[in-house]
Amino acid sequence: MNNFVYDIPTKVYFGKDQLSNLGSELKSFGNRVLLTYGGGSIKRMGLYDKVVEEIRKAGLELFELSGIEPNPRIGSVREGVRICKTEKIDVVLAVGGGSTLDAAKFMCAGAHVDHDPWEFFGANAKPIETALPLVTILTLSATGSEMDTAGVISNPETEDKLGRLAGPIRPRVSFLDPTLTYSVNAYQTACGSADILSHLMEVYFDTEQGMDMIDGFMEGMLRAVIKYAPIAIAEPENYEARANLMWASSWAINGFIACGRQCDWSCHPMEHELSATYDITHGLGLAILTPRWLEYCLDEVRLPRYVQFGVNVFGIDKNLEPMEIAKESIKRLSDFFFKDLGLKSNFTEIGIKAEDFAMMAAKACRDGNINGFKTLSAADVEKIYEMCL
Amino acid sequence: MNNFVYDIPTKVYFGKDQLSNLGSELKSFGNRVLLTYGGGSIKRMGLYDKVVEEIRKAGLELFELSGIEPNPRIGSVREGVRICKTEKIDVVLAVGGGSTLDAAKFMCAGAHVDHDPWEFFGANAKPIETALPLVTILTLSATGSEMDTAGVISNPETEDKLGRLAGPIRPRVSFLDPTLTYSVNAYQTACGSADILSHLMEVYFDTEQGMDMIDGFMEGMLRAVIKYAPIAIAEPENYEARANLMWASSWAINGFIACGRQCDWSCHPMEHELSATYDITHGLGLAILTPRWLEYCLDEVRLPRYVQFGVNVFGIDKNLEPMEIAKESIKRLSDFFFKDLGLKSNFTEIGIKAEDFAMMAAKACRDGNINGFKTLSAADVEKIYEMCL
Numbered sequence: 097m098n099n100f101v102y103d104i105p106t107k108v109y110f111g112k113d114q115l116s117n118l119g120s121e122l123k124s125f126g127n128r129v130l131l132t133y134g135g136g137s138i139k140r141m142g143l144y145d146k147v148v149e150e151i152r153k154a155g156l157e158l159f160e161l162s163g164i165e166p167n168p169r170i171g172s173v174r175e176g177v178r179i180c181k182t183e184k185i186d187v188v189l190a191v192g193g194g195s196t197l198d199a200a201k202f203m204c205a206g207a208h209v210d211h212d213p214w215e216f217f218g219a220n221a222k223p224i225e226t227a228l229p230l231v232t233i234l235t236l237s238a239t240g241s242e243m244d245t246a247g248v249i250s251n252p253e254t255e256d257k258l259g260r261l262a263g264p265i266r267p268r269v270s271f272l273d274p275t276l277t278y279s280v281n282a283y284q285t286a287c288g289s290a291d292i293l294s295h296l297m298e299v300y301f302d303t304e305q306g307m308d309m310i311d312g313f314m315e316g317m318l319r320a321v322i323k324y325a326p327i328a329i330a331e332p333e334n335y336e337a338r339a340n341l342m343w344a345s346s347w348a349i350n351g352f353i354a355c356g357r358q359c360d361w362s363c364h365p366m367e368h369e370l371s372a373t374y375d376i377t378h379g380l381g382l383a384i385l386t387p388r389w390l391e392y393c394l395d396e397v398r399l400p401r402y403v404q405f406g407v408n409v410f411g412i413d414k415n416l417e418p419m420e421i422a423k424e425s426i427k428r429l430s431d432f433f434f435k436d437l438g439l440k441s442n443f444t445e446i447g448i449k450a451e452d453f454a455m456m457a458a459k460a461c462r463d464g465n466i467n468g469f470k471t472l473s474a475a476d477v478e479k480i481y482e483m484c485l
Numbered sequence: 486m487n488n489f490v491y492d493i494p495t496k497v498y499f500g501k502d503q504l505s506n507l508g509s510e511l512k513s514f515g516n517r518v519l520l521t522y523g524g525g526s527i528k529r530m531g532l533y534d535k536v537v538e539e540i541r542k543a544g545l546e547l548f549e550l551s552g553i554e555p556n557p558r559i560g561s562v563r564e565g566v567r568i569c570k571t572e573k574i575d576v577v578l579a580v581g582g583g584s585t586l587d588a589a590k591f592m593c594a595g596a597h598v599d600h601d602p603w604e605f606f607g608a609n610a611k612p613i614e615t616a617l618p619l620v621t622i623l624t625l626s627a628t629g630s631e632m633d634t635a636g637v638i639s640n641p642e643t644e645d646k647l648g649r650l651a652g653p654i655r656p657r658v659s660f661l662d663p664t665l666t667y668s669v670n671a672y673q674t675a676c677g678s679a680d681i682l683s684h685l686m687e688v689y690f691d692t693e694q695g696m697d698m699i700d701g702f703m704e705g706m707l708r709a710v711i712k713y714a715p716i717a718i719a720e721p722e723n724y725e726a727r728a729n730l731m732w733a734s735s736w737a738i739n740g741f742i743a744c745g746r747q748c749d750w751s752c753h754p755m756e757h758e759l760s761a762t763y764d765i766t767h768g769l770g771l772a773i774l775t776p777r778w779l780e781y782c783l784d785e786v787r788l789p790r791y792v793q794f795g796v797n798v799f800g801i802d803k804n805l806e807p808m809e810i811a812k813e814s815i816k817r818l819s820d821f822f823f824k825d826l827g828l829k830s831n832f833t834e835i836g837i838k839a840e841d842f843a844m845m846a847a848k849a850c851r852d853g854n855i856n857g858f859k860t861l862s863a864a865d866v867e868k869i870y871e872m873c874l
Contacts, residue, residue, distance in 0.1 A: 097500075097724070097725065097728055098500070099498075099499060099500025099501060099502075099503060100499050100500065101496065101497065101498055101499070102496065102497040102499060103496040103497070104493075105494035105496075107490065107491065107492040107494075108490065108491040108492070109488075109490055110488060110489050110490070110491060110744065110745070111486075111487070111488025111489065112488060113488075114488060305725065307709070307728065307729055307732055308705065308708065308709040308712065308713070308729055309702075309705045309706045309708075309709040309729055309732060309733050309736070310705070311705060312701060312702060312704055312705010312706065312708060312709065313698075313701060313702040313705050315701055315705065316697065316698045316699070316700060316701010316702050316704065316705060317698045317701065319697065319698075319701060320696070320697040320698040320701065323697065324697070335486070336486065336694065339486055339696065339745075340696055340697055340698055343696055343698060344698050347698070355499065356499070356500075356728075
């Protein structure tokens, strides 16, 4: 077990009708608020009007930036930074899913520096030492951006989609109201749930010994997502289901489960190249990749973790042969993604072509190898991509 | 599921050799530090010298208050408040177990008010709106005081032992080094582990529906404590065991698992009267009470929770009759406390007498009833005490 620093100070208002606290929370950071969001969905659901009303009631000055894209672009970040600087914004309020929240994180960081925000990304990334405070209202359970230090931004000019971690961009306050996800359709619910599961499995599948109690927590979240995602799809207004998915989305990636572990992630870098090249939904790419990655990594050394996963998450009989449990657990996971959630199961169906594998694999391994559960070279990544055809 | 606000900003340095960060963390709050601790054990283990060295290296001014009692007294709190005020202390550093940390919490609160700190307790308790910042170094895994908002203080004049919750007294920074608990003896390790288990079970045994994922986390912590407490007793320097107990102690009671639930605690108020009257170790009292409380509350309505506990924590065969699983799970818990941990199993052995039951039961129910898993009147509490003879 490695040493760690636990430091997750995001305050969360969880539940229905918590927006009455929005004004006072924003006001604690200042009077000039930049509200940023995506398309018109928050207007259709009436959320926009409620938010604006709370901001007005608190006597705050409101600025707006809408049109943040799915797979958000650096252009939107630049525009947000420009507004923050020219309007002397005190706090950014992001309303939406992971894309809007991620873009807002780098507006907050960009507002505190003189250089272009794209310089926060890549091999010679500039440091993020401070940032404007960020408050979020979440409308999609998936990326966990509402409580974490990460963001992913696309640059269409360079065809890059790059992630960045930095403490100062973690949201200060997040409003998590499960009823705001009632309107999320079946496909997006499925993709979001796949994203949450992937965040858990990227940490869970590790050869290092962590804390047993954290294993139990990860398994509890895995079971909860596997139980509640199909319920949320069948009954979009099931509060228990939406609440469990929402809280799991935050805790899968806020940093708590990774405390004491150091293993790199594997499926995320492999997937980011898919969505950078083909603009597919992140969670769909993860769902297709993850079972193949598990299959590719399975060997005698790693076997015990698969067995624990199969027994504790899927309830597979612990008296079976270990290898049989491992294979059955991969099959159960595939069935969950492709039958229970109804996601497409391979690259062919979604138009991802073998001719791009070498290029994408090289980009996924930009620092040489992916040092995750099993070390993967570009050649390994290509093989995993091939298994997805 | 109830709405909730999640707000647990304590920063934790977990692991060995993290004290090099102590000076900078203290300094972020100011230059005048009150170091408070219990008896001489932190000097014997060399911790006192290390702490003083870090404080000196950071150029901070050091004040001291030692001699904080187990079941800490209001007199120690008053003395700490006096020093904070006269010496214009900026930050309190508590080094020790839950008793020292609890006393320090009310020194921090008392330093910000003009009234006597005992007025923070009881029916007409004064508010705690602000407090001096508190930094802690933990030497015993038990109360969870290192990350929570609670403290319990005894007043020998009134024979009261009263608890208080308040956000501002939550430690800002805590140093959790499992190796600092290597010297904790078998009995204190057992009592501390019983305390952690009780914190988990007070929340776990609830008729309300919470988040499934939190059930998994609680079960993971219960299993971890049940696995590692006997290991820590047999091999006091087993790092994995000490680390799991330490992190579980924090997360059992920092407020996270209670998010969305509202049920009152039951065994803690019953136990506080035992240790107020007889000065017994808190965890021992809890170990004796908890299986009897579970036995007393068992009925058809509450049965499903016992079954989930038995199957998921003790691995009891889920195909048995539910009532059989429930009874077996209580038996397993008793065996764990009284055989595996070697704790005394009844009041008779530790000198608690039936003649005090009525008085203690009345005090435990000071507001009429204990509105926990099952509502308990003073008469119910008396019956549970009788089961402990």
